[in-house]
Ligand SMILES: Nc1ncnc2c1ncn2[C@@H]1O[C@H](COP(=O)(O)OP(=O)(O)OP(=O)(O)O)[C@@H](O)[C@H]1O
């Protein structure tokens with residue numbers, strides 16, 4: 001079943017995992033030029049996205065659940081996936097195409113890698129930004145075996161030409177290839193093996209309707225509860241052979257912005273901190289001191305989150321502020337703000353989104369220790385000026 005390695009040299013930034021000849025927990029990875037699962041990422045914010053940081057990717061892969069039973073939380077999604085996987089196995093037919101959407105670090109790549117492992121099928125991985133033309137996608141499609149999974153991360157960043165090329169592949173398992181130019185151009189049809197496309201996106205709103213409609217299964221991942229994150233901390237501390245007090249696990253969970261990737265990153269940091277500043281044991285005090293040093297506050301907000309809120313207050317008088325204007329002022333790309341900063345702030349009620357822009361809330365003002373209605377005399381201090 002294994003194809004010669006050289007066959008994969010043609011593929012840009014690809015990773016293939018074969019489950020037929022590997023132990024479930026130790027998938028064999030072949031043809032990878034950029035590292036492990038999750039390669040080819042575009043975002044770069046430290047600690048929040050896989051980015052191009054190989055250390056982050058390695059750490060993500062190390063702690064990534066490998067089977068569905070190890071996936072914590074997302075109960076409804078996992079339950080539906082269980083049914084789909086069971087039905088697929090019984091019918092011995094490929095799983096219908098699956099779209100996973102949700103903010104960064106919530107488990108899209110994790111689920112995309114768990115699914116083929118559960119089905120015992122092959123997995124190929126690529127990402128929207130590395131598919132600049134149909135020819136970049138073609139090798140993945142022609143190499144996809146019956147029932148195998150092709151995972152396209154950041155699928156919203158595929159160029160329109162690639163998107164149109166993928167439509168017949170998803171619908172009829174064929175591709176139309178144009179050879180030559182002008183009068184000599186001719187189109188040939190190539191049949192593909194029925195396969196499953198798993199797409200992941202942080203921006204389902206940016207997907208075109210025709211692409212979205214071709215996914216028969218769509219799942220949205222939401223933020224995790226503190227209890228679920230505490231379970232992840234405890235399990236992963238065991239994997240990392242680190243001793244952690246239950247209340248310290250709870251503290252890390254509370255400050256993780258509902259995001260398992262954050263949880264894992266804070267666990268890694270507190271472990272380093274405990275090794276250097278304490279006796280290697282993560283107690284509540286050690287966890288608090290470690291997170292304080294990283295600038296993480298009680299609500300899990302970091303410097304960039306606070307800077308975002310303060311910019312709305314100081315520069316835009318509390319809002320409404322457009323995301324582009326905020327991005328320019330903060331010197332941060334607007335999509336980074338939309339993808340990685342705003343979802344949690346919105347969910348926690350620190351900001352509101354209105355048709356005219358983002359507005360600060362009373363909760364955010366209280367969190368930052370500012371009051372909404374200050375007497376005019378206090379305007380010398382920009383923190384204290386009247387906002388509304
Ligand atoms: N349900 C879960 N249970 C336990 N750990 C999880 C779960 N979901 C995610 N994780 C952990 O969080 C890390 C990040 O998850 P993952 O890479 O799947 O996020 P993502 O949604 O693909 O993020 P991005 O949008 O940045 O690509 C994983 O390496 C894994 O260790």
Ligand SMILES: [Mg+2]
Nearest residue numbers: 038108109153
């Ligand atoms: Mg991912």
